[in-house]
Amino acid sequence: MSGQNTTGAVAVAGPLLLGVRHHGPGSARAVRAALDAARPAAVLIEGPPEGDALLPLAADPQMRPPVALLAHAVDDPGRAAFWPLAEFSPEWVAIRWALAHDVPVRFIDLPATHSLALKETHGDQPGEQLDEESAPAPGGEEATPRVDPIRVLAETAGYDDPERWWEDVVEHRSPAADATVDALAPFTALAEAMTALREAYGDGGHPRDAVREAYMRIQLRTARKEFGDAVAVVCGAWHVPALAARTTLAADRALLKGLPKVKAEMTWVPWTHRRLARHSGYGAGIDSPGWYGHLFGAADRPIERWMTKVAGLLREEDRFVSTAHVIEAVRLAETLAAMRGRPLAGLSETTDAVRAVMCEGSDVPLALIQDRLVVGETLGEVPDSAPAVPLQRDLTRSQRTLRLKPEALEKELDLDLRKETDAAKSRLLHRLRLLSIGWGEPAESQSRSTGTFRESWRLRWEPELHVRVAEAGVWGTTVATAATAKAESQALAATALSEVTALAEHCLLAGLPEALPVVMKALADRAALDADVGHLADALPALARSLRYGDVRSTDTAALAEVAAGLAERICVGLPPACTGLDADGAEALRRQVDGVHSAIGLLVAGATPAGAEAEATPAGGLRDRWGAVLRKLAGRDTVAGIIRGRATRLLLDEGRLTEDEAARLMGLALSPGTPPTDAAAWIEGFVGGASGGGMLLVHDERLLSLVDAWLTGVPADTFTDVLPLLRRTFSAYEPGVRRTLGELVRRGPVPEGARNDGTDHAYPGFGPGLDQDRADALEPVLHLLLGRTPDRRR
Incomplete structure (x- = not known):
């Protein structure tokens, strides 16, 4: 040169x-x-x-x-x-x-x-x-x-x-x-x-x-x-x-x-x-690509055009912004630039002007402007003729067929699985999750429906997902074959039973019938060899959930139901011995597993009971009875950790297998003076802790509240600090209104004997030992009015 x-x-x-x-x-x-x-x-x-x-x-x-x-x-x-x-x-x-x-x-x-x-x-x-x-x-x-x-x-x-x-x-x-x-x-x-x-x-x-x-x-x-x-x-x-x-x-x-x-x-x-x-994190070196894109595209009057964009965005968000606001914001931005010695109003001047004129001094709308305009959500496009791995081409075809356009802006997608198109969208998204291509994440349904025919997703396409697609291309040339191959490989490589059960659930959700035989074989083999009750308890909930998908997804789950029933039987046999000799952390972990097994058995019984039949008259009803017997063993054994005994008692009470009098008796025994305060506090945590509705139970049954109150006031001062963290965890999970009501009840104290004016002989208001028919009949017309139904006059 x-x-x-x-x-x-x-x-x-x-x-x-x-x-x-x-x-x-x-x-x-x-x-x-x-x-x-x-x-x-x-x-x-x-x-x-x-x-x-x-x-x-x-x-x-x-x-x-x-x-x-x-x-x-x-x-x-x-x-x-x-x-x-x-x-x-x-x-x-x-x-x-x-x-x-x-x-x-x-x-x-x-x-x-x-x-x-x-x-x-x-x-x-x-x-x-x-x-x-x-x-x-x-x-x-x-x-x-x-x-x-x-x-x-x-x-x-x-x-x-x-x-x-x-x-x-x-x-x-x-x-x-x-x-x-x-x-x-x-x-x-x-x-x-x-x-x-x-x-x-x-x-x-x-x-x-x-x-x-x-x-x-x-x-x-x-x-x-x-x-x-x-x-x-x-x-x-x-x-x-x-x-x-x-x-x-x-x-x-x-x-x-x-x-x-x-x-x-x-x-x-x-x-x-x-x-x-x-x-x-990509080191591109600019903080405001949307602003730079505007400067490049605006042939003239860039500040006026930018303020017009800002005004349009704020109007879309139902904020009042007039033409006068735009004119005044432009004048203010240009004045600030002149005062600061700049050749043209920059992003800082326009932002200050927008804050003062259009946002009334608030930074809240500015966050929206920063996200939508200053940075921006523009997603580029490439032609179909660009080279791509076969898996990417198949994914692109599926996206077009199902009208699932990748977008940079996050959006919610609600699916009705009874519709074939929505079911196909669900299968595609689940297959991509199985391939570690995180385009969509399951979200809570806006409809709050508990049925299995609705599904909600949160979709957002990120550029690095193209790398994930290229990585997944080693499994196959189409999304279905790649997901099947990866599921089979994961089933053979899995070392924990819970991994295989979760994989079985994923296969059902993703509609991979060709992978199920391999997964089911691996599941049966590991279930037969695994004697750890904790592993079995971790595996059962996923299987029970999977059985719910048979009807809506037209999937044969008979083999899965057989394995699930076998796991439940083995849990019923091995759980009582496993609940003894546990430390605090082990007891809490097993308490969560007991909750999971209880919910899973409920799903198994509901799924195996024909419409119109009584559950007790079916083989599934026998499983529920055996589980109830296990809970009774757990609730009545002193050698079982307090948190598990309390939870077993609560589950029996909720199922109607334990009367309120029996529950009060078990609570009285657990809170007796001879019980160490930490064990008693653990029992309370199991019975009324967390988000299990325990607060409302204490509000409506003052006999139980009185037992808790009497025990708590009798805890010695030197041991109170030991039980305080557990009690705080128990009652802090209650909603503020529940905590306030409980405080008022405790401050009022127990109702003395004979103080009731309704003729009953028990001492505590709220839910008594029996049904008050007159009060229930008075409530029925109000319920019909709320539900918009006409009451049956023939009754």
């Missing part, structure tokens, strides 16, 4: 070095103006050369930025890197300019085959962007502190905010004039500044840059031999001094000798504005 090119400015006899910030509308406009003025014979761009074959797709009408080049290792798709491009990225503008003018365009950065191998060698996390401006040093060590050139230049200019400095000197500049000198002026100034920084800081804490820059110099030499000096290079401004430096070909090749390699594939994938933001 001639000495005239050391600053990166164009010269008559040298290549055009255009140093840019990778995502900046001012840089993008300047690049376009420079290319229009210089009309180079070829355009070279910082990026992986494997993407050269994909560059013509940038001109496809279906290609809509933001998009990214995705490179992944063929043998390990999880080792991947992204090169994102937005509409306002200088590289994207250069690519589109070259394609529009039929000028050869190439990438000249270090190939992905090397950068991915270096990514593994240096311990980077798979799936992250290999940020070309912040790659780690070999071995993960940093020889010198890393330099942020933009921050250094901003501080030199007297700015405390590098973003504000960059906006003032680059982004807010007017488009360059037609004169060549004007079009190249910003690149000349920026190259001079970077040259000074490189002289002061060397590699700036980026030792891998020397390898990359050596490869770029070699590619530049090759292009000059082919096209002469009429070559334009678009690269990060930091690299301009290195590309203009005088080096030998042998020296550059020596730096590249011995680089590790992996086989890599590359394609275009959609990207989002949110992923361009620095806080997303």
